[in-house]
Amino acid sequence: xxxxxxxxxxxxxxxxxxxxxxxxxxxxxxxxxxxxxxxxxxxxxxxxxxxxxxxxxxxxxxxxxxxxxxxxxxxxxxxxxxxxxxxxxxxxxxxxxxxxxxxxxxxxxxxxxxxxxxxxxxxxxxxxxxxxxxxxxxxxxxxxxxxxxxxxxxxxxxxxxxxxxxxxxxxxxxxxxxxxxxxxxxxxxxxxxxxxxxxxxxxxxxxxxxxxxxxxxxxxxxxxxxxxxxxxxxxxxxxxxxxxxxxxxxxxxxxxxxxxxxxxxxxxxxxxxxxx
Amino acid sequence: xxxxxxxxxxxxxxxxxxxxxxxxxxxxxxxxxxxxxxxxxxxxxxxxxxxxxxxxxxxxxxxxxxxxxxxxxxxxxxxxxxxxxxxxxxxxxxxxxxxxxxxxxxxxxxxxxxxxxxxxxxxxxxxxxxxxxxxxxxxxxxxxxxxxxxxxxxxxxxxxxxxxxxxxxxxxxxxxxxxxxxxxxxxxxxxxxxxxxxxxxxxxxxxxxxxxxxxxxxxxxxxxxxxxxxxxxxxxxxxxxxxxxxxxxxxxxxxxxxxxxxxxxxxxxxxxxxxxxxxxxxxxxxxxxxxxxxxxxxxxx
Numbered sequence: 001x002x003x004x005x006x007x008x009x010x011x012x013x014x015x016x017x018x019x020x021x022x023x024x025x026x027x028x029x030x031x032x033x034x035x036x037x038x039x040x041x042x043x044x045x046x047x048x049x050x051x052x053x054x055x056x057x058x059x060x061x062x063x064x065x066x067x068x069x070x071x072x073x074x075x076x077x078x079x080x081x082x083x084x085x086x087x088x089x090x091x092x093x094x095x096x097x098x099x100x101x102x103x104x105x106x107x108x109x110x111x112x113x114x115x116x117x118x119x120x121x122x123x124x125x126x127x128x129x130x131x132x133x134x135x136x137x138x139x140x141x142x143x144x145x146x147x148x149x150x151x152x153x154x155x156x157x158x159x160x161x162x163x164x165x166x167x168x169x170x171x172x173x174x175x176x177x178x179x180x181x182x183x184x185x186x187x188x189x190x191x192x193x194x195x196x197x198x199x200x201x202x203x204x205x206x207x208x209x210x211x212x213x214x215x216x217x218x219x220x221x222x223x224x225x226x227x228x229x230x231x232x233x234x235x236x237x238x239x240x241x242x243x244x245x246x247x248x249x250x251x252x253x254x255x256x257x258x259x260x261x262x263x264x265x266x267x268x269x270x271x272x273x274x275x276x
Numbered sequence: 277x278x279x280x281x282x283x284x285x286x287x288x289x290x291x292x293x294x295x296x297x298x299x300x301x302x303x304x305x306x307x308x309x310x311x312x313x314x315x316x317x318x319x320x321x322x323x324x325x326x327x328x329x330x331x332x333x334x335x336x337x338x339x340x341x342x343x344x345x346x347x348x349x350x351x352x353x354x355x356x357x358x359x360x361x362x363x364x365x366x367x368x369x370x371x372x373x374x375x376x377x378x379x380x381x382x383x384x385x386x387x388x389x390x391x392x393x394x395x396x397x398x399x400x401x402x403x404x405x406x407x408x409x410x411x412x413x414x415x416x417x418x419x420x421x422x423x424x425x426x427x428x429x430x431x432x433x434x435x436x437x438x439x440x441x442x443x444x445x446x447x448x449x450x451x452x453x454x455x456x457x458x459x460x461x462x463x464x465x466x467x468x469x470x471x472x473x474x475x476x477x478x479x480x481x482x483x484x485x486x487x488x489x490x491x492x493x494x495x496x497x498x499x500x501x502x503x504x505x506x507x508x509x510x511x512x513x514x515x516x517x518x519x520x521x522x523x524x525x526x527x528x529x530x531x532x533x534x535x536x537x538x539x540x541x542x543x544x545x546x547x548x549x550x551x552x553x554x555x556x557x558x559x560x561x562x563x564x565x566x567x568x569x570x571x572x573x574x575x576x577x
Contacts, residue, residue, distance in 0.1 A: 007484065011398060018394040019406070021387055024428070025452060026409050032427035032434070033420070071333075079330045086319050088327065094334075096567045101338065103506070103559040105513030106418075107533040108552040111540055112341030115348050115549070123344060148337055180322065209417025211516040212533065216540060229419045229516070236423065236520055251420045258415035262408055 030255065037252040040245065048246040053222050057231040057250070064139060064214075064227065065207035068146035072203050076154030077196065081188070083155075084162040101151045109148050110216025117141060117217075137225060141217035149213055150206040154199035161195040162188075198265050205261035209254055228254055345556060348549035360550035368527045369535040370554070372446065376531075377511035380450040384507050385500055388458025395459070396466040413455045418516025421452055426521050441523030446531060449517040454510050458503035465499040502566050509562045513555055 037045060048054060082088075083095050101109070117125040117135035128135060135141045169191075173183045189196075211229040218225040220234065228250050235247035319327065349357060360366065395406065413421060425448050427433075430440040439445050469492065477487040515533035522529040530538075532551060539548035 010484075014390060015394055015398055015400065018387075018391050022391070022406060022409050025448075025455065026412055029424040029428040030412065030416075033424050036427055075330060075333055078326050079334070082323060082327050082330065086317055086323055086327075088319050094331075096563055097338070098334075099563055100342075100559065103509045103513070103563055104342075105515060105533045105536070105552070105555050107515050107536045107540075108345065108513070108555055109341075111536060111545075111548055111552050112345045114540065115344035115545065116341045121545070123340070144337060148341075151337070205415050209415075209420070211417060211419045211519075212537075216537065229417050232417075232419050232423065233519055247423070251417075251423050254417045255420050255424075258417065258420075259408070259412065262411050262415045266408055266411075 033248065033255065034252060037245070037248040040241075044242070044245045045249050045252075048242070048249040051246065053226070054231065054246060054250060056223050057226050057228045058253075060139070060142070060226070061208055061228040064142045064146050065204055067143045068150060068207045069200060069203045071143075071147050072151055072154050073196070073200055075151070076158060076199065077192075080155050080158040080162055084159055085167065098155050099152050101148050106145075106149060106210065106212030107216065109213040110145060113141060113144055113148070113213070113217050117144070136217050137219040137221075139225070142214050142225065142227065145213035145217045146207045146210050149210050150203040153202045153206060154196065157195040157199035157202070158192050161192050165191045194268065198269060201261050201265055205258050208257055342556065345549050345552050348545055349553040351549075352546045356546060357550050360547040361554065363547075365526050365530070366535055366547075366551060369530045369532050370551075372443070372530070373512050373532040376443070376446050376450055377508050380447060380454055380511050381504050381508045383451060384454055384458045385504055388455075388503060388507075389462055389496065389500060391459045392462035392466055395463060410456050410459050413452050418453065418514070419519060421517040422449065422520040425449060425452055425517065430521070440521060441525060441529060443529055445522045446518060446529055449521055450511040450514060453514055453517055454507040457507035457510065458500060461499045461503035461506070462496055465496055469495055498569065502569060505562045505566060509559055512558060 079094075079098060083091060083098075114122065114136055116123045117128065119125045119129035119134060119136060122136070125135060133140065135144065165188075169187050170183050173187050174180075178186065209229060210227075211233070214227055215230060215233075218227065218230065220226050220230040222231075222234070226234070232247050232250045232254070235243045235250070352360075361370075391406075391410065395403065395410075416424065425445070426440060428435065429437060429445065429448055431438050439448065473491055474487050477491050478484075482490070513533060514531065515537070518524065518529075518531060518534065522531070524530050524534045524538075532555060536548045536551050536555075539545070539551070
């Protein structure tokens with residue numbers, strides 16, 4: 001082979017281009033944010049975290065993310081079982097529709113929810129508000145927006161696994177007299193537990209970081225409806241070192257959670273495994 | 277369901293099925309497919325109740341709100357819809373968004389395939405780190421993504437550039453958030469690709485470039501296509517990463533999502549919904565196309 005040298009050159013060139021591209025697009029910028037957060041040492045970071053607005057924002061973010069993940073997990077497991085194990089009219093359409101939230105602009109998501117749930121003009125919002133439930137500019141709206149954008153993540157993890165494990169074991173359990181709940185708890189759930197865990201971690205990461213949809217439905221009022229991502233935006237746009245450090249600190253924590261979630265998933269997921 | 281129809285396309289599309297168990301994290305993956313009804317059963321009363329509850333929630337959360345967008349868009353009649361879409365500022369925003377999305381998707385087709393290639397075929401220290409790096413844009417909150425890019429390409433850039441509030445910023449933000457899509461759809465296909473075929477081509481005297489063009493590229497084409505579609509979709513709907521980065525200047529760096537937001541904030545809901553309906557339709561077209569592709573692949577897998 002006369003072109004071994006040329007081939008080696010191509011390999012090195014390609015490797016260099018790829019690593020360089022990722023370095024300039026992702027690695028260096030992310031490292032810079034970490035560096036900027038701690039540019040004045042640890043004390044300003046800790047002070048930033050002590051601000052009541054920051055504590056409130058993270059608490060609100062966590063609780064909204066928690067509820068969104070709980071809803072998505074229950075809904076996701078249920079709808080995945082229905083999609084894989086049962087036939088019913090509209091199944092194909094539903095299967096395609098559950099992916100829709102991943103491809104929609106968060107701004108459109110926010111607008112859609114406002115159009116239905118706004119107390120002033122929404123289709124259902126007025127009625128709900130009279131019944132004592134404010135959705136838009138309140139935590140329920142934040143939870144709905146978050147649940148909307150992260151909805152497909154659990155489903156996308158579980159459906160392929162459910163398909164792969166098939167129904168033999170479930171049918172065996174049934175024929176031995178197990179109830180559907182027992183079959184689910186003893187057979188189905190253990191089989192999908194890893195996929196479910198990935199889905200939950202992904203949903204959680206996505207939920208904590210949702211910005212656009214939440215911005216529209218929450219109004220972003222500090223100490224009332226301002227989530228962590230909205231706090232980053234507000235503080236970055238305000239003047240002063242304290243605000244800037246606060247923005248970077250909140251951003252750093254959000255980034256840290258995201259990267260940790262990634263590492264957890266990457267290390268749990270069997271490498272290159274085509275099986276669950 | 278006649279297996280004889282479209283055999284040629286089927287062969288070209290077939291490799292995508294290998295992507296079923298993709299190792300990627302999260303969204304940018306090939307779509308799952310439903311089994312043929314073999315193992316599925318009809319609804320029992322309990323599962324029927326479950327379906328009812330699930331559909332109610334799905335309607336309340338997704339279907340009714342999205343319908344509301346379309347209804348609101350048509351609220352002012354055809355003329356108002358057309359006027360909303362053709363106002364110069366909206367047209368400028370649409371042009372910028374679609375133009376940059378096309379450009380970024382083009383870059384992704386080349387770089388995404390190259391990255392997938394290096395991740396699968398090359399071996400070097402730190403490759404596992406790159407695997408994590410690829411997924412960072414997907415996991416990072418978009419507002420943080422904007423801040424991240426601003427730190428290297430903004431006013432205090434160590435590179436000495438300042439691309440904040442320019443169209444380059446829009447390009448960079450799109451590039452950042454769409455990074456994983458093609459990599460993660462191409463990677464599993466490349467992994468499944470049999471190297472024997474390449475070796476056979478080489479032993480028959482084909483040059484490397486010929487092998488790549490005639491053997492490898494056709495097998496990767498379906499994966500690249502679906503990754504490109506997802507990446508385009510993501511780019512045109514991007515908002516969060518641009519907030520701090522692009523300045524959102526009308527006629528210059530204002531993208532479609534920002535235009536919708538400013539209409540919402542100005543209480544012009546019909547205008548907002550009109551533009552949103554365009555984004556929705558594009559998203560639906562992409563989803564339906566991908567569904568058709570994956571179904572066609574599934575049929576012959």
